[in-house]
Amino acid sequence: MKNKISSSLIVLNSDLIAKVISELGNENFTFIINLIEELHPADTADLLETLNSEDRKKVVKIIKRNFPSQTLPSMNVPILLDIIEEFEISHLVRMLSELDTDDITYVLEICEEALRKKVLKNLPKESQKLIKKALTYDEDSAGRIMQTDYVSIPVSWNIGQVVDYLRMSKRVPDEFYALFAVDSRHIPVGTVPLYIAMRKKREVKIADIMTTNPKIVSVNDKREDIGFLFDQYELTSAPVVDARGRLIGMITVDDVVDLIRQKADEDMYKLGGVTGEGDLYLAAFKTARSRFGWLAINLITAILASISIAFFETALDKLVSLAILMPIVASMGGNAGTQTLTVAVRAMATRELTSSNSLRVFGKEILVGAYNGIFFALLIGIVTGLWFKDYLLGSIIAFAMLFNLILAGTFGAAIPLILSYFKIDPAVAATVILTTITDILGFVIFLALANYLLI
Amino acid sequence: MKNKISSSLIVLNSDLIAKVISELGNENFTFIINLIEELHPADTADLLETLNSEDRKKVVKIIKRNFPSQTLPSMNVPILLDIIEEFEISHLVRMLSELDTDDITYVLEICEEALRKKVLKNLPKESQKLIKKALTYDEDSAGRIMQTDYVSIPVSWNIGQVVDYLRMSKRVPDEFYALFAVDSRHIPVGTVPLYIAMRKKREVKIADIMTTNPKIVSVNDKREDIGFLFDQYELTSAPVVDARGRLIGMITVDDVVDLIRQKADEDMYKLGGVTGEGDLYLAAFKTARSRFGWLAINLITAILASISIAFFETALDKLVSLAILMPIVASMGGNAGTQTLTVAVRAMATRELTSSNSLRVFGKEILVGAYNGIFFALLIGIVTGLWFKDYLLGSIIAFAMLFNLILAGTFGAAIPLILSYFKIDPAVAATVILTTITDILGFVIFLALANYLLI
Numbered sequence: 001m002k003n004k005i006s007s008s009l010i011v012l013n014s015d016l017i018a019k020v021i022s023e024l025g026n027e028n029f030t031f032i033i034n035l036i037e038e039l040h041p042a043d044t045a046d047l048l049e050t051l052n053s054e055d056r057k058k059v060v061k062i063i064k065r066n067f068p069s070q071t072l073p074s075m076n077v078p079i080l081l082d083i084i085e086e087f088e089i090s091h092l093v094r095m096l097s098e099l100d101t102d103d104i105t106y107v108l109e110i111c112e113e114a115l116r117k118k119v120l121k122n123l124p125k126e127s128q129k130l131i132k133k134a135l136t137y138d139e140d141s142a143g144r145i146m147q148t149d150y151v152s153i154p155v156s157w158n159i160g161q162v163v164d165y166l167r168m169s170k171r172v173p174d175e176f177y178a179l180f181a182v183d184s185r186h187i188p189v190g191t192v193p194l195y196i197a198m199r200k201k202r203e204v205k206i207a208d209i210m211t212t213n214p215k216i217v218s219v220n221d222k223r224e225d226i227g228f229l230f231d232q233y234e235l236t237s238a239p240v241v242d243a244r245g246r247l248i249g250m251i252t253v254d255d256v257v258d259l260i261r262q263k264a265d266e267d268m269y270k271l272g273g274v275t276g277e278g279d280l281y282l283a284a285f286k287t288a289r290s291r292f293g294w295l296a297i298n299l300i301t302a303i304l305a306s307i308s309i310a311f312f313e314t315a316l317d318k319l320v321s322l323a324i325l326m327p328i329v330a331s332m333g334g335n336a337g338t339q340t341l342t343v344a345v346r347a348m349a350t351r352e353l354t355s356s357n358s359l360r361v362f363g364k365e366i367l368v369g370a371y372n373g374i375f376f377a378l379l380i381g382i383v384t385g386l387w388f389k390d391y392l393l394g395s396i397i398a399f400a401m402l403f404n405l406i407l408a409g410t411f412g413a414a415i416p417l418i419l420s421y422f423k424i425d426p427a428v429a430a431t432v433i434l435t436t437i438t439d440i441l442g443f444v445i446f447l448a449l450a451n452y453l454l455i
Numbered sequence: 456m457k458n459k460i461s462s463s464l465i466v467l468n469s470d471l472i473a474k475v476i477s478e479l480g481n482e483n484f485t486f487i488i489n490l491i492e493e494l495h496p497a498d499t500a501d502l503l504e505t506l507n508s509e510d511r512k513k514v515v516k517i518i519k520r521n522f523p524s525q526t527l528p529s530m531n532v533p534i535l536l537d538i539i540e541e542f543e544i545s546h547l548v549r550m551l552s553e554l555d556t557d558d559i560t561y562v563l564e565i566c567e568e569a570l571r572k573k574v575l576k577n578l579p580k581e582s583q584k585l586i587k588k589a590l591t592y593d594e595d596s597a598g599r600i601m602q603t604d605y606v607s608i609p610v611s612w613n614i615g616q617v618v619d620y621l622r623m624s625k626r627v628p629d630e631f632y633a634l635f636a637v638d639s640r641h642i643p644v645g646t647v648p649l650y651i652a653m654r655k656k657r658e659v660k661i662a663d664i665m666t667t668n669p670k671i672v673s674v675n676d677k678r679e680d681i682g683f684l685f686d687q688y689e690l691t692s693a694p695v696v697d698a699r700g701r702l703i704g705m706i707t708v709d710d711v712v713d714l715i716r717q718k719a720d721e722d723m724y725k726l727g728g729v730t731g732e733g734d735l736y737l738a739a740f741k742t743a744r745s746r747f748g749w750l751a752i753n754l755i756t757a758i759l760a761s762i763s764i765a766f767f768e769t770a771l772d773k774l775v776s777l778a779i780l781m782p783i784v785a786s787m788g789g790n791a792g793t794q795t796l797t798v799a800v801r802a803m804a805t806r807e808l809t810s811s812n813s814l815r816v817f818g819k820e821i822l823v824g825a826y827n828g829i830f831f832a833l834l835i836g837i838v839t840g841l842w843f844k845d846y847l848l849g850s851i852i853a854f855a856m857l858f859n860l861i862l863a864g865t866f867g868a869a870i871p872l873i874l875s876y877f878k879i880d881p882a883v884a885a886t887v888i889l890t891t892i893t894d895i896l897g898f899v900i901f902l903a904l905a906n907y908l909l910i
Contacts, residue, residue, distance in 0.1 A: 008673070009670075009672070009676055009680045009681070009683070009684050010680065010683070010806075014809055014810045014811045017809075017811040018811065040687070040688055042687045042688060042689075043687070046687075046806070046807075049807065050809065050811050050812050052812075052815060076807075163653065166653050166654045167654055167655070167656065172654065174650075175648070175650055176650050177632060177649075177650065177691065193630070194632075194649040194650060194653055195630055195631050195632070195649060197653065198618065198621050198649055198652065198653060199621045199622055199627065200622070201622065215464075217464070218463070221464055225464045225465065226464070228464070228465070229464050230712065231712050231713070231716060232495070232497045232498070232501075233495055233497060234497075234709035234712075236632065236691060236708065236709075253691065253708050253709075253712070254689035254691075254708075256712070257685065257686050257689075257708070257711070257712060257715060258686070260712060260715055260716055260719075261686060261715055261719070261805070264715075264716070264719030264720075264722075264723070265719075265801060265805070267719075267723065268719070268722065268723050268726065268797060268801050269797060269798070269801065271723065271726070271727070271797070272726070272793050272794055272796065272797025272798070273790060273793060273794050273797070274794050274797055274798055279798050280798055280802045280807055280808065280816065283819075284819045284822035284823050284826065285822075285826060287819070287823045288822075288823045288826035288827050289826075291791070291794050291823065291827065292827055292830070294790070294794070295787065295790060295791055295794075295827055295831060296831075298786065298787060298790045299783070299787060299831060299834065299835065301786075302782060302783040302786040302787060303783065303838065305782055305783075305786070306779050306780055306782060306783055309778065309779045309782070310779045313775050313779070316771075316775050316778045316779070317775045320768050320771050320772045320778075322778075323764065323771045323775075323777075323778035323781075324761050324764045324765045324768070324771070325761055326778075327757060327760055327761060327764070327782060327785070327894070327898075328754070328757040328758065328760075328761055330782070331753065331757040331760070331894070332750065332753060332754060332757060335728060335749070335750060335753045336746070336750055338727050338728060339727055339728050339729050339746050339749070339750075341727070342723060342724060342726070342727025342728070342729055343724070343727070343729055343734050343735055346720060346723050346724065347735045350716070350720070351465075351501070352501075352504065352531075352735055353735065354469055354472075354505065355469045356469045356472040356473065356505050357505050357507075360507060361735065364738075364739045364742070367739035367740075367743075368739050368742045368743045368746065371739065371740060371743035371744075372743045372746065372747055372750055375747070376750060376751075376754060379754065380754065383758065439782070439786070443782075
């Protein structure tokens, strides 16, 4: 497994996990308590995710009083739901109070409504207001990702004033990478990265060293656009503004790293026909249910393919070699189409494929299908000819192969572009549409030609 | 397309690209020059990537004298190769001199050897040494990603000394997020994030505020481990040390964001049977060639499936309904197996699936296969019974479906785990192995049962 080749960077390796499980069995609570005290909260979250539900609850019971609050937002949704009921309301409130607003929101939005209401009521008034506000923003928007702690300074200040303010103020966030300069209406007019501020003398004016025209996120901007922004301009933090342009929060790069990984997870899952969140951690029956829909759609398309085959019942009855050969063309079409589709879907997600170059990419994919089509047509034609001692049959399958690979390239590029035009997520629907088309076309072209020329 | 729903965060939208193309046609060079001056170097890179080769070279010619050096490392490999020959050696050397070592290395390693040697020879002696050294590190290692500029300070200093040093020194990198405290052997013993340093008075000692036990990267650590490290511990920068533990470089979060995206790209491409780097930007023939290998393997497996069907020639000859129905079971097996496979491969990449929980996940996937298997067996059994008025045939396909879905879950989980045990990348080989198995088993179980019970 992974851990065999893992470097020293990996704290939570399988030896350590095995040790935890065995010490749990030995009821060696001191070992567990000491370990969690040493572990980073994110590693503790991973440990809890890896254990089975029984062991997990055992660990939570043992470390309950010192449960690291930062571990809560680091856990996957099903695991978090599994353990959250172990804590009393007052305890949960105490832990949440230590977190940033974005993390509190993450934890609260997965709780059942009754629990959420109880917890919210017991949080400090100020937090209550911020979190209720955060929960009104779209799940996919900057409002949910931002934290409401940030460092804003009047644009008229100099470095000396900033340094004195930072040294004395208690309302400075734990971590920040830039100072946001605001005007009298609290509108951000510039940013000063700390590595610039650190190098300037006390009398230097903020207005003289700030980046005017900073990248500013609006509270309704979408997750994927924010991921793009940080990746493209190598940002470490960005100010978030409300509809009137006033500074109301900050997004930091660590949250965006999560976003980018999650977006990649989602796209990969969707292409593989998996839509359930936290699929790995769901119980078997829930997983089966969440994967059921996609398989049901696939069953319908498979039956459609069978119906299309049934039209050629007579030909199949007369020539059994057709039944033996017919999956080859369909399978190659599906695979060639998937190659094109994968590139197109991923390139759209990373904004490399847009309306500006879609026509060129589309033309190219048809050409790619033709190049490989010619080659594989020759190959399968010769193999079939030799196998069945029938060179007309060989020519027929060759032609079907060429045709299906060109169509696979065409549809592999066209389907995601069309879906996206109609604002449908290309990753979720494209695969099933594509393979339905390449299957049916693969069967029909081959069987129809054979029916016409051989029967 | 994308741009229809893009937010104001996206500078380079399709309207702007259309404008560029039309102004290029009008030979309006001033427009191009002014635009590039305004654009962020990363947006300029995207613009060049989106244009066709002819327009791209036209733009490069127009802006040549003021070509932004930061645009070079932001470009995809095929595009960079396409334009790099437009620059004279001395010009290239001048641009590269403005970049960090990791960026220079990225550009130089894709150049032909002759060009690389010429450029290297003309770089300052100090850079030459650093880059030659960087090129000796494994392509996948920290040595290639790190920059050699960083801020190291003696651990005995206080904040006042650090601030004075930062204000006066000319060897400070453009961007940095932490101070690395080193002992007399230049071994890092702690880090101080700038947001901590900024808040402390001049007389505070570094040793008193630094994070002892910082996360340190070794020069030979692998890309994916570094991605995990930054993601897990929400780092913005990390010191890199040589084999003797001495500080030699720094990795920053912006490089890691690239790493994480690239790793996701690669995994998704591999699962989709695409291995060529920069597939979207390659010419059609090169793309066809790079995708050819995977299709060739698929052709072999498709022929193997056909051979397995041929064993049941007599049965197919007698009962044409078998030919009509047989793709259904194979197709459902392939899809159910792909769901399991996708979750397993992705979870291994993100270290959520390890040897510690593999047995549990394996058992669960068999159960998931059984749950959905029972349901879809009933469904297809009834459909087939009604369609062909043959309930024994319905029972046979139902049994084949149940069996194949259980096996699909089993192999979908087992294949990536086994591949990884033998240190083979699960993303690259798993799909083809899985679909070969589910295809052949799907055909054989159904046809063998029918042969035994119906013929």
